[in-house]
Amino acid sequence: MDRFTALQVFRHAAELNGFAEAGRRLGLSPAAVSKNIAELEAHVGTRLIHRTTRRMALTEEGRIYLEHVVRGLDALSEADETLSPLRKEPSGTLRVSAPMTVTLTQLSASIPRFLSRYPQITLDLHLDDRRVDLIREGFDLAIRGSDSLEDSSLIARKLTVMSHVLCAAPAYFEARGRPKSPSDLRSHECIRFSLSGHADVWEFHKDGRTERIPVSARYSVTSSLAVRDALREGFGLGLIPFPYVGGDLREGRLQCTLEDWSTVETTLYAVYPSRQHLAPKIHVFLDFLTEEFSRV
Template sequence: MDRLTALNVFRHVAELQSFAEAGRRLGLSPAAISKNIAELERHLSCRLIHRTTRRMALTEEGRLYYRQVAQVLDDLDEADRSLFPMQATPSGVLRVSAPTTVTLKLLSPAIPRFLAQYPQLTLELDLDDRRVDLVKEGYDLAIRGSDRLEDSSLIARKLTSLEHVLCGSPAYFQGAGIPTRPADLARHNCIQFSLSSHSDFWEFSRGSERIGVSIDGRYKVGSSLAVRDALLAGFGLSVIPRVYVEDDLLSGAVVPVLTEWSLPLTEVYAVYGSRVHLALKVRVFLDFVSRALGGQ
């Protein structure tokens, strides 16, 4: 038994005092109307309607049940109607988790314009480099950067790819020397981004050649901004997304090395619960971050 259908059938029969008229209103056959009423009575273990070939009337139990069912169905209709404005215009609270550096460098300057476009929308943006549990922690969407996106039941939409560069300051290389091949990194102080899945193993490629190098250093930190600070201070060298040090490369504050070798990309994704019945507030934010990050 489809209980909601049966309740709707019962309400129409009770209000119209006619099985046939209820069927016409609902687009159901007389047999379907009778079947729904019979199944509902069987479920409740009581008779709701006295019916003969000539007339019908609600029983005492039917009158009591009708009053409560009518209120429940009205409340459901009101709940549905309450969402119509949100479906027509993005509104309500949107909770997003995003990594700190990606957001500060590439996204946050454009957020005020996004919110100005949707005045009924409130954004709660949590800057956190950890992997949040979207469902458990109540987030609508998360932005994640990874070279390996784990399997899950979530939907992942690729936003951009971040190119990496191996670099350090001129002062560091003056003292430590410039590496000319990946194997030279074994004698360098490598600043490690601890949240990376390969923080102690850097991979390089050149044509068909692939080399993996185990690296070590005295500074391991879970922030790319902190890695950049250490690079500028001349403390060591590191692999870092190029966009984070673009200005420093242009000014010469840091210089790239092993430039004939390529490094793996970091893919940036928007991760959310489902494509089905995706809330409009989530959909417009997805479009916004795709445009904001797509040019990187």
């Protein structure tokens, strides 16, 4: 039994005082109306309507039940009407989880422009490099960086691909020299971003060859911005996404090395629970992210 349909049939039959009238209103055959009423009576365990071939009338139990059914169906209708504006206009609170460094270096300056564009949206942005559980923690969307996105029930939209560079400060190269091949890194001071999927092994490719270098680091840290600070201070070499150090490289504070070798890339995704009935607030934020990362 479709209980919602059965309740609607019961209400219309009672209010219109007839099965045929209820069927016409709901687009159901007389047989379907009778079946729904019979199944509803079986469900509640009592007769709700006295009926003959000529007339019908509510039982005492039916009158009491009808009062509750009307209130319940009206409440559901009001709930739908309450959500109607949210389905049409981007509004409401949007909870987003995003990695700290990506957000601070490439996104946060544009957030006010997004909020100005959509004044009915309230943004609750959590900067956290850990991988949150969207459903359990109540997030509408998360930005994730990954070398390969794990299988899951989440929907993912690709935002951008960040290449990595191996770099250090000029002072470091003056003191320690430049590595001529990836294997030389074993004798260098390396700075390790410990949350990376390639934190323990740095991988390099050239002319069909691959070299994987185990990373032994005196300094491991969970922030790429902290890695960048250590690089600027000349502490060591770091493998870091290019967007985080692009300005430093252009202005000479940092320099790349082993540039004839390619290395890892990190793909950024926007992930969200479902493509169905996507709220306008999520839809416009996805478009905003796509626009911003394509600009970068």
